[in-house]
Amino acid sequence: MEEKLELLTTESRNEHSMQIDTAKPMDILRIMNEQDQLVALAVNEVLPEVEAAVKFVFESFKNGGRLIYLGAGTSGRLGVLDAVECPPTFSTDPEMVQGLMAGGEGAFIKAVEGAEDDPELGVNDLKALDLTKHDTVIGIAASGRTPYVIGALSYARSIGAKTVALSCNKNAAISKEADQGIEVIVGPEVLTGSTRLKSGTAHKMILNMISTSSMILLGKAYDNLMIDVHVSNQKLKERAIGIIRKITGVSYEMALETLEKADLQVKTAIVMIKTNTTKQEAEQLLAEANGYVKTAIQNVEK
Template identity: 45%
Template structure:
């Protein structure tokens, strides 16, 4: 390591993610059922890895939610599978939580083309990671999550270094222990799933653990921001038939309204589930409900409780 970055071409065989798994040494001799059983056995390590990082994940949720409340943004940065997972999680936030597409963004080495075609050679350019941070005008209000299974990806290291220099909150998410690859970041998340069934193929356990961690991080942040009521996605974007049906079911489940009445209420609210619920429970009109929600940063429960006082 040099200044927190990995030297291209340096030996990586000692990394946990590159080691051979003793449980799969006869992988090419297994029957299909034996293969499935082995994968199932090894994938159990993923949940253990998430549990082992629970405190760091909780800290990441707290720091990120605080940053977004202050007008910051959340960026995921990665290459290959790690980058694709970050882009996927970011892309799911607008339909699930009705967030602005700019609020949570995925940055992948190679750009959009790398989502469908391998461009792993581009991960070796730390300067490109730094340039991506500069291009998005990252500031001290923002949070940058560097995702790299093996911890050594220069593109991610370059992005994190640039983010630190700009004062952003930095989070590192890797599947190797800190003694193998250190990281100078605010929150260091290690998802230690052990060697892969297919040696070095980090799209397997490492990818699964990363997907789970990102699910927890983004959903946890949105819960903290008041975009969930109970366990319902009350900020769901009603943009297609499936989501319209979900919106109606949420309203019906949380109120005594029929589906027809819920549909009428949803339209009156401008197809905003959270606003529709507040209008129904408080008997306020759309404008008054909107103002009340704004006073409580969009938190439905806080808005309702405020009227009870």
């Protein structure tokens, strides 16, 4: 924790943007775009580490556990953002994927000064969630040295929860506190130290990968279609009807009628149509197949 900030990659000056303060608007955009193109390549380098995190999360979900993201500032906000998108996309319980921020929920809008510097706050936030050994905790910190994250990861490991540390610096302090470190090296930022840029982009990509992959493994996709989308408004209802039609080939009217009979549960509607069963029968088939639609249909076709 005593290392000098300027020695970190995330705090280094980018030689390609030294004159950005006097550049024309299009030149600024080109510099940023060229640097952003390096982010996906950096993420590609850490895919094995990301895979390990996905396996942790999937095992947690199978055992009734949760995925908990936590961080400070941009890192914390990215965790919250990924977490809150899971219920509408995958019809998950809001408790299943959660995001914690140093300073509490209010810090999402307005920074809480000093909150990230207290490791005990991270511990207390996890205790407030009644963290168990079945959960997976992913600590996010571009610098890799945030005390709030270090304290939380250390506590999570002490009770047997799986832990992942996501940072943008080699040999990050938070990696030492986790079962799996993911150190995605995107290089210096266009604006020195502004880790909401390349670092934030890399972290968003990785968090999207972790949550989406885990949900797909749970059976929440059919081919590349979102079959567990939460139908909470007209737009999503139309999307659900489209998904049902793509999979079953039925008319718009038939898809709509079945979706409504299935209480707006897309999975159930698909199984009803594909197996010519009632809502109750389709739900039983899905239960026997652990929620995997293709398996439920194949079990009838055998």
